[in-house]
Amino acid sequence: MDYFFEKEVENNARGRVEAEEKVTGKAKYSAEYDIPELAHAVMVGSTIAAGRILNIDIANAKEAPGVIDILTHNNRPTVPGIATEEAWKKSRFSLPVFHTDKIYYNEQPIAMVIAETLEDATYAASLVTADYEESEFETNFKEERDSVETIETKEEKGSRENWQNADHIIEREFKIAMEVHNPMEPHATIADWKNGELTLYDKSQNVYGVQGNIAKLFDISENNIRVISEFVGGGFGSGLLVWPNTVVAIMASQHLNRPVKVVLTRPQMFTSVGHRPESWQRFKIGADKSGKFLGCYHQAKHATSSHTGHTDNITGLTWKHYHFPNIKTEQEEIPLNIPKPTWMRGPGDASGAFAIESIVDELCEKLDMDPVEVRLMNLSETDSQGKPWSTNYLNECLKIGAEKIGWNKNRKSKPGELKEGEWNIGYGMAVGFWNAGRQDADASIEMKPNGDIIVRSAMTDIGTGTGTAMQNMAHNFLGIPKNKIAIELGDSDLPYAPSQGGSWGLSSLSGGVAAACKSLKTKLVDLAYGSKFEKGKGNLKLVKLNSDGISMEDDSLEPVSYKSIFDKNNLGVLNVKASSSPREEAKKYGFCSSAAHYVKLKVNKLTGDIKILEMVSVADGGKIINDQAAANQVIGAAIGGIGMALMEKQDIDHNHGRLIGNDLAGYHFPCNADAPIIDVSFIDKPDYNRNPAGAKGLGEVGIIGCAAAITNAIYNATGKRMRDLPVTPDKILMA
């Protein structure tokens, strides 16, 4: 089990670059900056699900001690990007917050109290009341979904007729509850608008995204906005968009000419920063006697908010990891009076994988074939456009995982055969798959005369280990020892980086870091050797940056100390900056990350309790830049998969259109005892077509497929097919 712990990792003995700050409490998250004159703001939500505000009564609240002002749609400063219905639709911002009297969902922000202290603001917020004109609302996905037809997502491949007489055809329906990201750090913003300059300490996975969006909404120049998200307490997708809490904090700061802090309460975290939408899927699969897949027809519907859309590409995965000669996919969204959904870890694919990977398991039973074998014989050799995979080691993942959990030794193919007292034991498996993307990214390096460098990028680190990866990469590209490499990130004043999402963060950033390292080398050889250095012929690769100076690996030129280079050229510091984009040749290939998940669990015959006993994940994430952090990612995602499979569900009270689970006692995700020690391993083979580091993203594949691995194991234990997530004990007992 123990890639994660026992393997000695070279140069990685003492953890992450920011580790000490995190274990001592020094790391500063968005709400924790000490700004003079800071005012505290608390938002008030609507108490109806649809209608119109007739009147907001703020009189009592205004009288409460410490209150500075209260913003509502009657008195807020105008934000051009949401000032009119037309502007709002154009801006595509999630809500015309405080710019409308319309109510689209329960707990929609209708007012915000700004006060001297948090206690003052919290108390006064409880005194704000509103009268509404209520209108009909719809929050019931199940009731609405049948009235809506699915429509084709892309042109059908082949035809459904080609496989209508297949030897084996199965058709099943699958349901997944609404899930909420709930990073441990509540979203928070400190907005400080002074003399036309706006500083935002904002919890975000994308500082440039926040900067660009806020510039458009407020119609100010991006140059006047600085966004800082140095430490981000988790995101899982909730920090990819700009949300109303950021916008109202800016409004308040502009209005009062004072820095203002808005921190969401945990209940507000359930309604303010997105969720994975509730979904329904129907999947039909056909195969011949030998187990070859002949075709599939995949339909999906998911909930969305009526006031602003969101699409989870649930049927996207269907085109990716298996080879189906015939594919038809259809989707539709069901608009409801609920807050806006958004991408949540493994968006679309995590939902789609539950259907595909479950039905393949069922098919294997019908075929009387091993689920690993059937998968191996149906893996796709090209991406959906027919391009060959640059690298795809899913087959190896499958084999290694099977070996590790003892698939062939321990598992019984007939369900219910392994028992231990009142427990049934079962094994299950499934795979995860994700496009390995890459985007443009810049990076810069500053070098001091003693050879210390600072590598900089605006990329955030939401816990993935971005900073440590930057340090590892710079060390690999340059040779400079790690203790001389400092990292700065999470700030829009730093070189451009895309959002940290979609598992492309590290992949993109490696291009930027590699390019900056190359510029630094070029500049240093130029200063040190001038024309003595023969350009081209891959000579730059021979240049080594040591701790105190530069040398050539083949000793063709004399070593020169940094100090003398800096002195000779009268330099205080040396700065380089470089950009990067995916390579042209990359267009020839398909790129993917993948994983195989294996689960052993037990199900209690009397209570329906499920206990995960073992979980093995083997992932292909290309070259692994930082073993511990990469493993930690996959562990976290796998445990997120346990949550998705067994626990996570947001209920809605359809009589009042209100969310029911709005705290961590009501909405469950795994605690320490809910998960075993997860066994993670990697293929660890580079894909240099993707980027100079050879790394492919790992954030999503860890969760995609996990839920199906678990429900397949539940079937193996009990003979009960669970197609409705989460599988709570009551569902087991009723099945």
Place this chain on the structure above:
Amino acid sequence: MKTEASNTYSRRFFIKSSSAFTTLAFIPNSVKSFFYQVKEKFFVKKQKIPLSVSINNKEYRLDVDTRTTLLDLLRENIGLTGTKKGCDHGQCGACTVHIDGERRLSCLTLTAMIPGKEITTIEGLAKDGKLHPMQEAFIENDGFQCGYCTPGQIMSAVACVQEGHTGSTEEIKEFMSGNLCRCAAYNGITRAIQKVAP
């Protein structure tokens, strides 16, 4: 800023009247609304009381809003932001501190309850510039990702060892389950504690 009403009610009055509140649930609505009106008139919403408290071996003399929790006192008033707020409801463990050496949730502790007690937060764990062995173990075993739950995890972990709940992986996991980690760095957290446990 509004001027604040002075505190003219004794603590005894406060206790009596708050127990009157608890009986509210059984009173019909009209009486309730009457009571709320009375409450609006007679209750001072904001009172400040002088307190001296000891945090990380440092004495603080403060004028504290009686509504302030220990968590908000630390984070908003005295700049010790290492202790985290994950829920403010006693449901996540992010705010765990030591009160007289035992792990406690600072979001469920009013500041008014702590005079005379010794509070230790994550900032007070390292001694003489040297990290606590549990902090070292969290670093070495990568017992975190985003780090937001980490101070609470470490404070709980130190107590977990002191309480002697480290007999097995399962026991550690059970006794660390009051500290949620959405990043789910549970492998590393558990292993860090095993490395420190006797």
